[in-house]
Amino acid sequence: MGMKHIQQGLMVFCILIALGMSSCRTSNEAGTVETASETYKSMAPQRVDVRGSIIRSQYNQGQVILEVEGLPSPDSRFNRAFVLVEPITQIVDAEGRTISLSELRQGQNVAILLRGGGQGNFVGLGVARKLWVEEPF
The missing domain is CATH 1.20.5 (Single alpha-helices involved in coiled-coils or other helix-helix interfaces)
Structure with a gap:
């Protein structure tokens, strides 16, 4: 026992x-x-689909295509991505306020979550679900 x-x-x-x-x-x-x-220094979560700076943007019929390039990081899925930003995409600045699509500029640092996680292996391709503008690193 x-x-x-x-x-x-x-x-x-x-x-x-x-x-x-x-x-x-x-x-x-x-x-x-x-x-x-x-x-x-951002409202974005630690892990996002792409984090980097906007190197090119192209406007077409109310939508913007962003080319975002960042440094390799374990916190982002892609180092480079082509992202379609629609008028319904939620865009947040560094203070947490919602801003408009027209306020996105080349050279700004951004963090983006893509719908469905995006596509691609090394270069991402997708539609932005939510975008955060970050302060410079």
């Missing part, structure tokens, strides 16, 4: 340790998100 109680006690101890370790990991992840948004 003594061995059975030891085994049960050991099992409970292991479960408590596993729960304690998983709760610590969750609190660290929340801290990482806060420091990432402070690092980028």
Whole structure:
């Protein structure tokens, strides 16, 4: 009987340790998100489809096609992307205010989430779901 109680006690101890370790990991992840948004000085989440600067924009019938190029980063899926920005795309500036499509300029730093994650392997191609204008890095 003594061995059975030891085994049960050991099992409970292991479960408590596993729960304690998983709760610590969750609190660290929340801290990482806060420091990432402070690092980028933007309202954008840490992980986006493309993060970089606008190197070319072309306006056509109420829509804008942006060519965005950034540095290789584990926080963005593509280093370079061609993005269609529609009038219904939500565009947010560094202070969190919504801005219009006409306020996007060449040389601005942006972070973009694409609808459906976009297409492509090295160069992304897609329609912007949400776009954040960031302060210079």
